[in-house]
Amino acid sequence: MTKTLHIIGGGMAGSEAAWQAANLGIDVVIHEMRPKVKTFAHRTGDLGEMVCSNSFRSDDDEQNAVGLLHWEMRAANGLIMAMADRHRLPAGGALAVDRDPFAQSVTQRLMDHPKIAVQHDEIKDLPTDGHWIIATGPLTSEGLGQAIAQETGRDALAFFDAIAPIVYYDSIDMSKAWMQSRYDKGETEAERTAYLNCPMDRDQYEAFIDALLAADKTEFHEGETANYFDGCLPIEVMAERGRETLRHGPMKPVGLTNPHQPDVKAHAVVQLRRDNALGTLYNIVGFQTKMKYGAQSSVFKMIPGLENASFARLGGIHRNTFLNSPTLLDDQMRLRSRPHIRFAGQITGVEGYVESAAMGLLAGRLAAAEIMGQPLPPVPQDSAMGALIHHISGGAEAKTFQPMNVNFGLFRPVEGLKGGRRGRVHRYKAYTDRAKAAWTDWLATQNMSCAS
Known part of the structure; x- marks a missing residue:
């Protein structure tokens, strides 16, 4: 089996997945259908293009779950966060981004990476072998969407986005x-x-x-x-x-x-x-x-x-589409019926730029470790990354599964903390302290595996 990782989709998730895997020494091919095949929302053929808001929301990593996710992605040398910081706009406590230079920088960094190749082609069928990540987002093309629906044996869930x-x-x-x-x-x-x-x-x-x-x-x-x-x-x-x-x-x-x-x-x-x-x-x-x-x-x-x-x-x-991930994906983000295929980004049922990129980050690292023959331990549930992947891979109720932003309601409680408004400040700080320690330890485990 080839050691190359193929990624379908060059949005937030696909770009981050490629960056993470390539930096771990894996050859990566990004298959992006734009600009040859256009979508309703995209304007360019750039990788990492922002199609809706230009905000990554709160950057507070002690009192806000998405800010914590920012912290975890920065700790993992995330490309999306690095380019967001480079092209940051004033927005109070939020992280807003100058969208065009941001996408251009993401594209250039990926194109310049010696381990990454970009092919502008449309993949319409599910691959039968190799190592693949599908990160096509909520605007998955009709052909590939039909192939996914046929494989899963059930209709993809759908919602509408504006x-x-x-x-x-x-x-x-x-x-x-x-x-x-x-x-x-x-x-x-x-x-x-x-x-x-x-x-x-x-x-x-x-x-x-x-x-x-x-x-x-x-x-x-x-x-x-x-x-x-x-x-x-x-x-x-x-x-x-x-x-x-x-x-x-x-x-x-x-x-x-x-x-x-x-x-x-x-x-x-x-x-x-x-x-x-x-x-x-x-x-x-x-x-x-x-x-x-x-x-x-x-x-x-x-x-x-x-x-x-x-x-x-x-x-x-x-119209956006996403998988009923709790029934279809395992805790390594692999399609249960075809474990050589992983899914990442909004198509998994996370919502938001940051969450999509975060799932790409995990998929890229998990795929790289598998290709190298050094499977990783489960992503720690007490991290923001782990809380999200736990939610989409079985923590959520499959019958009512809907897209979810990261939030502290996905985190396991910290025992012994008081309730109420004052207690919430201490509770959120306890969540973030615990998450940072768990995430740091998990990253160290991968770094040690790569070195050995």
Whole structure:
């Protein structure tokens, strides 16, 4: 059997998997169908392209589970985190990324690696031998998706994902909008002004909700059920759940003061986050949408400050697919029916850029160890990586399995800690301390195996 590792898909997971395996001495071939075969969401043929938000979310590695995942990936010499740090944008306590230079840097590092080759071809069938990782993400091509469904003997689960619009900064009316991060978070002035805010009074908010509810929206095919991931709900779906839902979600006005009217408390606030280093593009935070393009333009221009907005990209909705991983994958991320194939990234049922890259990191290391004949011990469940892989490989209930972000609810409890809000700070710190120790020990085990 060949010692080369083949990876289908050059997104976050595939890129990270290739980087990890190659750095452990394995020859890697990345099979990426773009730009020859395009998808709804991608714009380029770059590896690691960001297609939705440009945020990797919180970078706090002591009180936030995704921040802990950042820490673990950095400790493992992760390519995605290294390039994210290199192209970081001010975003308060979050890790936001200048998306185009980020993807270009990921692509260049992989292309320059002597152990990595990139082939722009579409794989439509499941490979029958060799060592493979399928990291095609939620936009798996129709041919390969059908091959996976046929092999698993059951329909792939599906949900719908939406992307938010991006606005040109120079089209925003700054006599109405202002720069401020919520609660003035951030150590530098740039971080404290990483967000742009558009206020609404009660009447403006109510009119906006009415327009959202009445707008033309994308219709689904007959018999198709619209299951959404809760972390990426279209704003119209949130509005349908109650008129106040948006005001307590992405449009909450707390922690913000309008310098144009400092004595007037906004009823709701629309936030936009810087989308590139130049500050020429801003994405509307939390405004994923399934409205048709014409409706989006008219409805979003009801937002004070965006009356004359020009859009670099309008929002949209697309169908995502993922495996029922608890029934199909083992704890090494291998397909039980074809153990020479591993899956990684969003197709496994994790949600988010960071989680996808993290599963790629694990798949790359696990595959490399197997190819070298030095299988690794199980990923420690007390690490953030381990909590995620445990969830998707059997910890979750298969009948109700849905995409999941990393969160402390996936972690085993730490005994002897008090509950309540104050206790939560100590509990999260205990989780992260335990996770860092477990992850460090596991990495050392692999390093020792490679050296022996």
